[in-house]
Amino acid sequence: MNRGGVQLTLQTSSLVIGFMVWVILSSLMPFISKDIPLTASQISWVTAVPVILGSILRVPIGFWTNSLGARYLFFISFLILLLPVYFISIADSMMGLILGGLLLGIGGAVFSIGVTSLPKYYPKEKHGFVNGIYGAGNLGTALTSFAAPVLADKFGWRTTILLYIILLALFALLNFIFGDRNEPKVKKPFFKQIKSVYKSQKLWFLSLFYFICFGSFVAFTVYLPNFLVNHFGLEAVDAGMRTAGFIVLATILRPVGGWLGDKFNPYKILVLVFAGLTVSGILLSFTPSLVIYTVGCLSVAVCSGIGNGTIFKLVPMYFSNQAGIVNGIVAMMGGLGGFFPPLILTTLFNFTGHYAIGFMALSQFSLASLILVFWMYHQDKLFVADNVIEHTETGVMLTNIDGVIVRVNKAFTNVTGYTPDEVIGETPKKLQSGKHGKDFYEKMFASIKDKGFWKGEVWNKRKDGEIYHQWLTISPVKNEVGDTQYYAGLFTVLPNEND
Incomplete structure (x- = not known):
């Protein structure tokens, strides 16, 4: 024994x-x-x-x-x-x-x-x-x-x-x-x-x-x-x-x-x-x-x-x-x-x-x-x-159904430079780089509605104005009866084309 x-x-x-x-x-x-x-x-x-x-x-x-x-x-x-x-x-x-x-x-x-x-x-x-x-x-x-x-x-x-x-x-x-x-x-x-x-x-x-x-x-x-x-x-x-x-x-x-x-x-x-x-x-x-x-x-x-x-x-x-x-x-x-x-x-x-x-x-x-x-x-x-959410290395941004940001994690701040107080209550437009047109975002949300998610490459802008390349996945978060309450965006940084 x-x-x-x-x-x-x-x-x-x-x-x-x-x-x-x-x-x-x-x-x-x-x-x-x-x-x-x-x-x-x-x-x-x-x-x-x-x-x-x-x-x-x-x-x-x-x-x-x-x-x-x-x-x-x-x-x-x-x-x-x-x-x-x-x-x-x-x-x-x-x-x-x-x-x-x-x-x-x-x-x-x-x-x-x-x-x-x-x-x-x-x-x-x-x-x-x-x-x-x-x-x-x-x-x-x-x-x-x-x-x-x-x-x-x-x-x-x-x-x-x-x-x-x-x-x-x-x-x-x-x-x-x-x-x-x-x-x-x-x-x-x-x-x-x-x-x-x-x-x-x-x-x-x-x-x-x-x-x-x-x-x-x-x-x-x-x-x-x-x-x-x-x-x-x-x-x-x-x-x-x-x-x-x-x-x-x-x-x-x-x-x-x-x-x-x-x-x-x-x-x-x-x-x-x-x-x-x-x-x-x-x-x-x-x-x-x-x-x-x-x-x-x-x-x-x-x-x-x-x-x-x-x-x-x-x-x-x-x-x-x-x-x-x-x-x-x-x-x-x-x-x-x-x-x-x-x-x-x-x-x-x-x-x-x-x-x-x-x-x-x-x-x-x-x-x-x-x-x-x-x-x-x-x-x-x-x-x-x-x-x-807080300890993952993947950036996380949560918005309500009106597209208003309600939560971000530490990885989001590390990548974008924005603290939670600076983005909560704002919309993701704050991060847009200007490289994508209106049609790009319309197709993005059409995919979320039809397929239940969207994933792809996006160019966004940090707080200091630097444009960066990321892989983004957006999925709806539904409640017990199947109604969408939030949208969750998860992203990782990709190498810039000129890197």
Whole structure:
């Protein structure tokens, strides 16, 4: 196995362990609440608190990964996690659970390590799939959701939590031994990187998308076990297994989302993702039966899983030089997206007696994201077209149907000497050399009308009065219904006959 393969395996396995630890409290809450009396609001806070540090720390951890390497970050993170895991196992109050849960968030923060480190080992066309495989480390939440209640039912929740110390110590050692000591490092000042990206619209739009997709994944992971027990009356082990099913489905589809992002336009995939989440939120808002509720939850799992993989295809595509800090910011927003929903749902339930408004909010946020994806897709196409026009060595002049110049590119200025301000609003007559008669131009536009284009040799005049020889192609630019809106002239300079 090559170096990239070794690191992909090691880091994905490490993420599994980190996520297993991250959701200990939510997975075992039906057992913990029997020993430590907690209200519904207190339970929501205890299970949501690990998400706080797990989200905020993703920014500096992404930055440190670029400068220090994944080996060092995983090793230190797992050693630190030993403390809160032990502390929670002996906690006997809500405050003890919250204090331990806060540091437990490091288990979720390690996500930023792999999405920053692993793309260094693979070409860009594989980044979506590789980050999708790494993101499948979400499976750790499923393992804890499924196994922890079973173990707690047999050995007690405190003993179950202590078992995680063994896993943490083992993977700290594995990263120390097999982590890549020679990982390429990127050492740039933290605030300099922040300054270079914080004004980017794409950064904040991608953060919003991940806030919805990963946030819904985390929120349902944290919220489902206790909700299924209290709202539908399921046994704790049954609720854990159903939650594990939700997590497994979302996790399996994350690499699929990354692969789809590699093969197709990622924005088209996100259109389907947010359309699905919009419909799912509406379905869940009607407080349906367990069967319909299950369909709604599984639909959220499918959409969030594919969306999570697709979004991290876009990050390195737009921010290759600031991948560490941007991965951290986007990942942080995703984690925070999982912090608020359980608290909001519980608060709304206390006021209204149902969860409809909370689920409808998911639908509306998803609908807003769907609109933004459409907008970004068209902006991206315009950006590409604009860059092609500006950076081509061919001179470009665009006129409206009345023959008034509306745009020229840099090559046009280099050849003619005219700046955009000097020709926009004028007509191409400004460039005429006087060597061609009226019949020449009449035949030119007759050809455009009959054939759809004209091409040939033309003598034009530069700003300084010099006559030059060019090869010119003129084509109409039509709108969606086939009406001509512009005429595009593309030209290259030919040697003068006396050269």
